[in-house]
Amino acid sequence: MxxxxxxxxxxxxxxxxxxxxxxxxxxxxxxxxxxxxxxxxxxxxxxxxxxxxxxxxxxxxxxxxxxxxxxxxxxxxxxxxxxxxxxxxVPEQSAVLLGLLILRGPQTAGELRINSERWYRFADISSVEAFLEELQDRAEEKGGPLVVKLARAPGMREQRWAHLLCGPVDPGEHQSEPSTAVSGHLEARIETLEKQVAQLGATVRDLCEQLGMSQPGHSE
Known part of the structure; x- marks a missing residue:
C-alpha cells in the first residue's frame, strides 16, 4: 500500500x-x-x-x-x-539519502555524498547516483518513485534531486537558487579558508622578518 x-x-x-x-x-x-x-x-x-x-x-x-x-x-x-x-x-543507503533530502532540501549527488559523512560513508558519487536512480525508478507496486531529478539550476553544473515523501514536486521548481543550507555551508567554508590564508600570510611575514628576508612578492 x-x-x-x-x-x-x-x-x-x-x-x-x-x-x-x-x-x-x-x-x-x-x-x-x-x-x-x-x-x-x-x-x-x-x-x-x-x-x-x-x-x-x-x-x-x-x-x-x-x-x-x-x-x-x-x-x-x-x-x-x-x-x-x-x-x-528501502535499504539503509536509500534511507540516508531521503533523510538528508528532507532535512536539507534539494541537493546534487556530490552534495549528498559530502553531507552524508556522519550518517553513512558512500564509496563514491556513482554509488550515491545509483541509489538515487533506484529510488526514482521504484516500481508502483512498491509505492512508486521516492525522489525526482530537478531541472538544472542556472550556474550549476549538476542537477539536484528532491524527495517525494510530501507529494509530487514540479521538476522545474527550485531552479533559481541552490538550497540555502548548501549556500550557507559553502559560505562558511570560504570564510574559514580566508581566515586560514590570512593566518598563513601573517606567519610568513613574521618568519621573513626574523630571518631578515624580503617578503614574497616584494623586492628590496
Whole structure:
C-alpha cells in the first residue's frame, strides 16, 4: 500500500529522528523536547522551521499510525524512535539519502555524498547516483518513485534531486537558487579558508622578518 504524502512537519520530525539516531546515538531515542530542538535547529536545515511541542506530538501520533515511528519502552519520559527503513521499505543507503533530502532540501549527488559523512560513508558519487536512480525508478507496486531529478539550476553544473515523501514536486521548481543550507555551508567554508590564508600570510611575514628576508612578492 503506497504511503500517503507526509506533511512538512511530519517529514521534519521523521528525518530528525533518523539524523539523531546516527549522529548522537547516546541521546537516542529522543524525548519530545530534544526532538523539537532538532527540528528547529538553525544548521543543516532547509527550510528553517519553528515547530511547537504540540505540533511535534501531533506529527508523532500520526507517524505512529503509519508505523514510521514508535514510542520506546522502559523510560519514565516518553522517548521516540523512527522505523523508516522498514516502514517505507528501502535499504539503509536509500534511507540516508531521503533523510538528508528532507532535512536539507534539494541537493546534487556530490552534495549528498559530502553531507552524508556522519550518517553513512558512500564509496563514491556513482554509488550515491545509483541509489538515487533506484529510488526514482521504484516500481508502483512498491509505492512508486521516492525522489525526482530537478531541472538544472542556472550556474550549476549538476542537477539536484528532491524527495517525494510530501507529494509530487514540479521538476522545474527550485531552479533559481541552490538550497540555502548548501549556500550557507559553502559560505562558511570560504570564510574559514580566508581566515586560514590570512593566518598563513601573517606567519610568513613574521618568519621573513626574523630571518631578515624580503617578503614574497616584494623586492628590496
Amino acid at each position: 503506497p504511503l500517503r504524502p507526509l506533511s512538512p512537519i511530519e517529514s521534519r520530525v521523521l528525518a530528525t529522528l533518523m539524523e539523531k539516531a546516527r549522529t548522537v546515538p547516546d541521546s537516542y531515542p529522543l524525548t519530545l523536547n530534544s526532538l523539537v530542538s532538532g527540528c528547529n535547529q538553525k544548521t543543516s536545515r532547509d527550510p528553517l522551521m519553528n515547530v511547537t511541542d504540540a505540533q511535534a506530538q501531533e506529527a508523532l501520533d500520526s507517524l505512529k499510525l503509519l508505523s514510521l515511528v514508535f514510542e520506546s519502552s522502559g523510560s519514565r519520559v516518553a522517548r521516540w524512535e523512527h522505523n523508516f527503513q522498514r516502514g517505507v521499505g
